[in-house]
Amino acid sequence: MNSMIKQLIRKDWQINRTMMAIYIGAMLIANVMLLADPDNIVFGMGVILILTILFILCIHLTTSNVISEYSQKTLTFIMSLPVSARHYAIAKLAANLSMFCVPWLMALLSSWLIILTSDSLPNGLTALVTLGLVEILLSYCLIMMLGIVTESQHGAIGAMAISNLGFQGFIWGILKIPAIAQHRDSNQLAWNSTELSILAIQLVVIIGLLGTTLLIQQRKTNFI
Amino acid sequence: MNNHAVELRNVGKDYKYFRLNDISLNLPTGSITGFIGVNGAGKSTTIRILLGLVHQDRGSVQVLGQTMPDQQVLAKREIGYVSEDMRLYPKANLAWHMQFIQSIYPNWDQAYAEQLLKRFDLRAEQKIKGLSHGQRVKATLLLALAHRPKLLVLDEPTTGLDPVARQEVLSALMEVLADEQRTILFSSHNTLDVEQISDQVAFIDQGSIIEATSKEDLLDLWRRLRVRIAPGQTLTELPHIIQQQGNGQLQSLITNRYSPDLHQIYQQAGLEIQAVEHLTLEEIFVASIQARREGKTL
Known part of the structure; x- marks a missing residue:
């Protein structure tokens, strides 16, 4: 990897280290709550806390590490360094993705x-949980893409609204699929072909979103 | 070896409400060029194009031998850029920024950075969000100077600074001038600042370069002539007159092609030259803009 890209990724981690420490700490607490009995309210609160952390992080990371570069005019400073639009876009995607991940x-x-x-x-629940979490990752990629491409908070908030509705619809939709609903209640760990197909589609969409972001950024002719 | 650090040839850029009109501009290596224009004249657009931050629609840009925007990474290794609207990371302190820049530029001069820190009365451990506007500009200038760039591009760095901070910034720049290999482009609408430090001057107005020459030539060629017209005589078309002011017999003429030969031409036209005065850069700038907007050829 280009050394300038590495520097930019490191820079983003350093700038957002306090925020990330809070989110990682909150996630640790949520994970500890999952140690409670699944019938206990603490377990339920842990699940809600995990989802809340991930949804808030989706928009917080995009506003604080993407949009703020435009609104606070730090992008002018970064783009004055020996960096190209391509380097910047790759670094921004890698930094944001790694911080979210x-x-x-x-x-x-x-x-x-x-x-x-x-x-x-x-055990069959692992497939449903994984698909749900990958859907959140996909939502984050969409929000980040629109934040980077539109350079506006409105774009990111719009993407957040779409993603939130999309996530609810996704969960509702996949639970209607008999193969997934049956597997959820079974103790079978192995994924069925329906689940694998959905996962493959999600991964293709994620790669497509990241690739499209890079392509659009590379074609931009005005950076500030 | 190319003796121009920057070469812009017929560079154009079209926006919805602004057009950069195929400008050409050369900055000789080691020169300090004052780039003067009113707000919205095209200074920042030109500067952003030469840094590769905005891509030109037409024309060619060479910076330190590199073609822009394609080779901007190579060019920017040797460029220091300070802009009035550039901001550092508010939550980080100056020390963090210094370390960050040091990790990018191998030419970073830590001793010089510390010297500038003292000179600008800045504290490395202070967070950027706690700095005043003047301190922020000085911090940005420190970061740009301490990696010893071959080309220093300053876009309105003194705008909004108090007189003391402005003088400190200008003094630091004067010191930098000692390096004859370093080229500086200094944009401002404050002609006093430009007059203090520049040896070349370029005026830009409504997206067009209207003058680009050495400051000495400019100050030498532009003069105000106080003349008396004989009673009953009217002032006919005289050569090289950019502006004419006054009533009755006493008139003030501004020329941009002053030479002692003009005396003879004007006297033959019936004028009595009472005084010849130098103009300040500001007066020349204002007269140039007005003449151009009135459709006169400079």
Whole structure:
């Protein structure tokens, strides 16, 4: 990786370290809450807290690390350095994605761990949880893309609204699919072809969103 | 070796409400060029084009031998840029910014950075959000100077500064001038600042370069002539007159092609030259703009 891209990624992590520490801390607390019995209210609160953290992080990271570069005019400072539009776009995507993925991975791994070690939770639930979390990751990529491309808070908030509705619709929709609903209640760990197909589509969409962001950024002729 | 640090040839850019009109401008290596224009004249657009931050629609841009915007990464390794509307990260302190810039530029001169820190009365541990506007400009200037760039581009750096901060910034720039290989482009609408430090001057108005020459030539060629007209005589078309003011017999003429030969021409036209005065850069700038807007050829 280009050294300038590495510097920019490191810069974003350093600038947002306090914010990230708070989110990672909150995610740790939420994960600890999942250790409670699944019938206990603390467990439910833990699940809600995980989803809340991830949804807030989607918009917070985009506003504080993407849109603020335009609104606070720090982009002029960064673009005056030996960096091209392509370097900047790659670094911004990599930094934001890596920052989002730390709490996201914590949520994914802890939910797998809780499900697989719990007697009262069916192992088949891992597929549904994974698809739901990947859908949140996809939502984040959409919000980040619109934040980077439109350079506006309105664009990111619009994407947030679409993503939020999209997530509810996605969960409602996949639970209507018999193969997924049946697997959710079974103790089978292996994924069925329906689940794998949905996951593949989600990953293709994520790659498509990231690629489109890069392509649009590279074609821009005005950066400030 | 190319003796121009910056070469703009027929560079144009079209916006909805503004057009940069295929401008050409050369900055000789080691020169300090004052780039003067009113707000909205096209100074910042020109500067952003030469840094590769905005891509031109037409024309070619060479900066330190690199073609812009394609080779902007190579060019920007040797460029220091300070802009009035540039901001540093508010939550980070100056020390963090210094470390960040040091990690990017191998030419970073820590001793010089510390010297500038003292000179500008800045504290490295202070967060940027706690700095005044003047301190922010000085902090940005420190970051731009301490990596020893070959080209320093300053877009209205003294705008909004108090007189003391402005003088400190100008003094630091004067010191930098000691390096004859460093080229400086200094944009401002404050002609006093430009007059203090520049050796070349370029005027821009409504997206067109209307004058680009050495400051000495400009100050030498532009003069105000106080003349008396004989009773009953009217002032006919005289050559090289940019502006004419006054009533009755006493008139004030501004020329942009002054030479002692003009005396003879004007005397033959019946004028009695009573005084020849130098103009300030501001007066020349204002007269140039007015003449151009009246459709006169400079």
